[in-house]
Amino acid sequence: MNGQDNLRRIIIATVISFIFFFAYDYFVLQPQMEAASKTEKISNKAPVKVKRESENTSVSKNEKSFEAKTVAVIEAKNYEIKIDSLGRISSYILKQNKFNTDGKHLELISPKLPKPLEVRFKNENLNKKAFSIPVEVSAKKIVLNGEKKELVITQNLKELVLKKIITFYPSGRYDVKVELSKPADYFISQGYRPAAAIDQLTIHGVVIKKSDDTLEIIEDGDAEPETINNAIVVAGFDRYYTTLLFSKKPVKAVVVPDDEKNPVTFIESTDNISLIGYIGPKYVDTLRSIDPGLVDVVQYGVGTFFARNLFLVLDYLYKISGNWGVAIILLVVLVRLVLFPLTFKGMVSMYKLKELAPKMKEIQERYKKDPQKLQMHMMKLYKEHGANPLGGCLPLLLQIPIFYGIYKLLLYSIELKGAHFLWIKDLSEMDPYFILPVLMGVSMYIHQKLTPTNFQDPMQEKIFKFLPVIFTVMMATFPAGLVLYWTVNNILSILQQWIINKFMESKKALTKVKK
Amino acid sequence: MILKKFAIKFVKFYKYFISPALGSNCRYYPTCSCYALWEFENENFFKAFIKSVLRILKCNQLFRGGIDYPVISKKINPCYGKKIEIKYWLIPKNDKFIVIKAENERTR
Numbered sequence: 001m002n003g004q005d006n007l008r009r010i011i012i013a014t015v016i017s018f019i020f021f022f023a024y025d026y027f028v029l030q031p032q033m034e035a036a037s038k039t040e041k042i043s044n045k046a047p048v049k050v051k052r053e054s055e056n057t058s059v060s061k062n063e064k065s066f067e068a069k070t071v072a073v074i075e076a077k078n079y080e081i082k083i084d085s086l087g088r089i090s091s092y093i094l095k096q097n098k099f100n101t102d103g104k105h106l107e108l109i110s111p112k113l114p115k116p117l118e119v120r121f122k123n124e125n126l127n128k129k130a131f132s133i134p135v136e137v138s139a140k141k142i143v144l145n146g147e148k149k150e151l152v153i154t155q156n157l158k159e160l161v162l163k164k165i166i167t168f169y170p171s172g173r174y175d176v177k178v179e180l181s182k183p184a185d186y187f188i189s190q191g192y193r194p195a196a197a198i199d200q201l202t203i204h205g206v207v208i209k210k211s212d213d214t215l216e217i218i219e220d221g222d223a224e225p226e227t228i229n230n231a232i233v234v235a236g237f238d239r240y241y242t243t244l245l246f247s248k249k250p251v252k253a254v255v256v257p258d259d260e261k262n263p264v265t266f267i268e269s270t271d272n273i274s275l276i277g278y279i280g281p282k283y284v285d286t287l288r289s290i291d292p293g294l295v296d297v298v299q300y301g302v303g304t305f306f307a308r309n310l311f312l313v314l315d316y317l318y319k320i321s322g323n324w325g326v327a328i329i330l331l332v333v334l335v336r337l338v339l340f341p342l343t344f345k346g347m348v349s350m351y352k353l354k355e356l357a358p359k360m361k362e363i364q365e366r367y368k369k370d371p372q373k374l375q376m377h378m379m380k381l382y383k384e385h386g387a388n389p390l391g392g393c394l395p396l397l398l399q400i401p402i403f404y405g406i407y408k409l410l411l412y413s414i415e416l417k418g419a420h421f422l423w424i425k426d427l428s429e430m431d432p433y434f435i436l437p438v439l440m441g442v443s444m445y446i447h448q449k450l451t452p453t454n455f456q457d458p459m460q461e462k463i464f465k466f467l468p469v470i471f472t473v474m475m476a477t478f479p480a481g482l483v484l485y486w487t488v489n490n491i492l493s494i495l496q497q498w499i500i501n502k503f504m505e506s507k508k509a510l511t512k513v514k515k
Numbered sequence: 516m517i518l519k520k521f522a523i524k525f526v527k528f529y530k531y532f533i534s535p536a537l538g539s540n541c542r543y544y545p546t547c548s549c550y551a552l553w554e555f556e557n558e559n560f561f562k563a564f565i566k567s568v569l570r571i572l573k574c575n576q577l578f579r580g581g582i583d584y585p586v587i588s589k590k591i592n593p594c595y596g597k598k599i600e601i602k603y604w605l606i607p608k609n610d611k612f613i614v615i616k617a618e619n620e621r622t623r
Contacts, residue, residue, distance in 0.1 A: 342576040376582065379544035383581025391540045392575040393547040463531050 072137040072151060076144040076170045079280065080105075085134035087153040087164055088115035089191065092243075092279050098418050099281070101196075108194045108241050108279055114264065116191030116243055116279060117164060117176060121184055129157045144170050160184060172280035173290050178273045187254065187266035190245040190277060193220075193236030202239040202411055203301045206263040209233035211250040215296055223257035223264075234265050235297045237282065240414040242297050246276045246290070281414040284311065300408040303401075310405040311413060318415075325421025328406070328481055332488040335402060339395045356385055403485065410479040419481070427481035434476055436483040441472030443490035450497040518560045526552045542580025545616070547571050550585055553614050557603060558587045585614040 068090065072083040077095070084090035092108045099106040109115060121127040138152040153164040163179040178188060198204055205219040211230040231253035235244030245267060252268040267275070278290055287294040300307035313334070317327035359381060367374035410416055410428045419427045423435065431437060445468040475483050530548045541547050550570050554563035566585070574580070588611050605612035 376544045379580065379582050382542075383579060390542045390580065392542045392578075392580070393540060393571050394573075394575040396540055397571065467532075 069134075071135065072140055072142070072153075074142045074144065074149075074151065074168050076168070077146075078170070079172060081168070081279075083137065083151070083153065084115070086118070086131060087135040087155055087162075088118045089279070090115055092116075094280065099196075106196055108196055108243065110192040110195040112192040112195070112258070114189040114191060114266070116189065116277065117166075118189045118191070119162060119164075119178070120187045120189075120266070122186065123184060126157060126159060126184060129159075130155065130162070133157060142168065144168060146170055171286055171289070172278055174277045174279075176275050176277055178269070178275075180272060183270050185268070185270050187268050188245075188273070188275075189264070189266045190234050190236060191243045191279075192264065193262075194238045194241040194243055194279075196241050197239035199239065203299060204238040205236070206255070206265050207233070207235050207237060207297055207299055208253055208255075208265070209235075209293060209296055213293075217299060218255060218263040220262040221260065223255060223261050225257060226255045227268075228253045228255070231267070233294060233297065234267060235294075236263075236265065237297060237299065239412060240281055240417060241279075242282050243279045244277065244294070244297055246278070246294060247274070248276075251275075282412075283414060284315065298412065300412045303404060303408055306401060307405045307408040307412070310402065311409055314406075314409065315415070323421060324416055324419035324427055324481070325424070325484060328427070328485050329488050331402075331406075332485060332492060335399070336492055339398070342391070342395055356381060399489070403482070406485050407479070407482050410481045416481065421480075421484070424480045424484075427484065428479050430477050431480040431483065436480055436487060437472050437476040440475055440483050440487040440490065441468045443487055443494060444468040444471060447490050447494050447497065450494060450501060519555055519563075522555045522560065522564070523552065526555065542574050542576075542578065543570070543583045544581070545584065547574050549616075550583070553603070553616060554585045554587070557585065557589065557605075557614050562587075586611050587614055588612070 068084040068086050068088075070082045070090065071085050074081040074083070079095055080091070080093045081089055082091035089109060094106045094108065114120070119130060121130055133155060135153050135155040137154075138150075142149050142151055148167050148169045151166045151168065153166065155162040159182075161181040163177075165177040165179065167175040169175075178186075180186075193204060193206060203217075203219050205217065205222070208216045208218070208228055208231050210216070210228060211232050216228065229252050230250040232248070232250055233244060233246045234253050235242050237244075247267070251273070254266045254268050256264045256266070258264050267273070276290065278287070278294070280286070282298045284295055284298055287297060295308070298308070314324075314327050314331055317330045317334070318324055321327050321330060360378065363377045363381065364374065367377060413428075416428050417426065421427055423433065424431055448464070448468065475486070526548055530552070534548055543550065545553065547567070547570055551563070551567035554566055557563075558566070570583070586608065587605075589605065591605070601617040604615045604617055606615060
């Protein structure tokens with residue numbers, strides 16, 4: 001009976017923790033597996049392709065002498081696209097003020113080549129023509145008022161006619177059909193990854209999703225020449241923005257490193273092809289509305305799987321509350337609620353503990369000078385009477401992955417950028433007035449004061465006393481949302497501890513229980 | 516051995532810098548981090564690792580907690596005539612040993 005009960009409890013605790021630990025292991029191992037599969041994929045063909053590609057690159061460099069003028073403009077509520085005389089998207093400006101940098105609307109197209117929808121031919125002669133003959137467009141200006149509209153770009157290369165039929169949507173999505181009057185080997189690109197949000201903290205590069213749902217993430221600086229035959233999504237991304245091409249049928253994707261070993265990607269084809277593209281912020285909802293599989297384009301670095309699921313929870317809380325700061329507070333409460341059965345069990349054991357109060361006092365008196373022995377005898381007492389007021393290490397350690405996940409969300413989620421809360425203008429940036437970090441330090445200090453501690457090591461005790469200060473200074477530069485989470489968590493811990501302490505102190509309660 | 520050293524460093528780092536931030540909450544004596552440390556210093560890496568993980572999993576309110584010393588198996592080689600510093604007491608139990616940290620001046 002007792003053994004069975006024990007087994008059940010082990011299983012419950014294990015299942016709870018394994019959900020967290022597994023997610024972790026999985027994502028520490030994943031990049032390694034990817035690296036292994038990468039080396040496999042470099043086929044014999046790849047080097048030939050690379051040569052081709054580098055020739056093409058040199059060709060497109062020549063093109064600079066040819067002034068590529070803007071031949072068409074597409075305007076929607078949220079963006080303005082410019083098409084240049086080589087039939088490429090040469091500019092994509094986000095019109096919402098939220099994205100402005102230095103008071104200007106944000107440009108998502110990197111000055112580096114290739115531009116989105118740039119077509120390069122394998123045949124050198126044809127390629128030269130493709131980069132010197134200007135295109136004709138079906139309309140010079142298109143204004144989208146909440147509906148999709150079509151633009152036809154025609155480039156007559158004499159030997160063949162290249163047609164791009166593009167349908168623009170107000171969301172930033174576009175459908176593109178490439179039509180050739182006769183088959184020829186060519187490459188089309190989703191463009192160089194956006195360079196609007198590049199920093200040391202976050203990953204940027206290219207993510208390729210294959211038809212078997214596996215992902216290949218090629219970070220800038222790590223690119224190797226390779227060909228992937230079953231790609232369905234090819235996306236260049238920086239911290240917040242992406243430019244991608246998506247195909248319902250598997251296509252051949254070619255990766256070429258540039259001078260800095262950053263990945264440059266093309267989709268290779270010989271015939272007509274239909275693709276779906278998107279340029280813009282990595283809003284999970286927008287990407288999901290184009291295709292659920294595109295959600296994978298939002299990468300959070302190490303721990304992506306965990307961060308993504310945490311985002312879904314946080315996003316849900318945001319949609320209920322309408323504010324990201326409130327959503328974070330709700331998340332703390334939610335985590336506490338999940339752990340509540342454990343806390344509750346602890347609270348119940350407090351009643352038993354009351355009866356032990358006199359004995360505990362005796363022990364405390366006796367081992368005043370020896371904290372190690374005191375701790376040991378307390379434990380002995382707890383065990384003998386089946387009462388234990390302490391929460392345990394597991395519930396605490398479970399907080400660490402959540403904390404890490406929120407850190408990742410604040411780094412990568414465009415949704416959280418510019419999220420304001422009370423005096424804080426942006427939860428993904430540090431608190432400019434240092435109010436939150438100080439609050440966190442204070443709450444941590446109070447929590448420390450309330451929690452009974454005993455150290456075996458004087459060094460440890462010193463560090464412990466300075467820790468609120470160390471944490472305040474350290475957390476001051478972290479995103480405000482993260483500090484908010486920790487502060488609220490501390491406050492709830494204080495409340496819980498306060499209730500526990502009240503129980504312990506009140507002798508009136510003790511007599512009531514005895515009665 | 517490298518793994519072991521790394522694990523010991525890691526646990527010590529946790530004890531000094533992370534654990535104090537979380538508050539003392541362990542339901543056991545010795546605490547989970549002490550348990551892990553003693554295990555890693557006396558047992559082979561894999562056994563110590565698994566036992567430490569199990570201990571952490573058991574450290575929640577579904578379990579009673581209390582006194583739980585590491586129990587290890589070890590071959591004892593006698594050492595004569597040398598002055599040694601006692602770090603741990605190994606108390607025989609069946610054919611295994613209970614590990615108890617010795618109280619010398621350094622730890623006091």
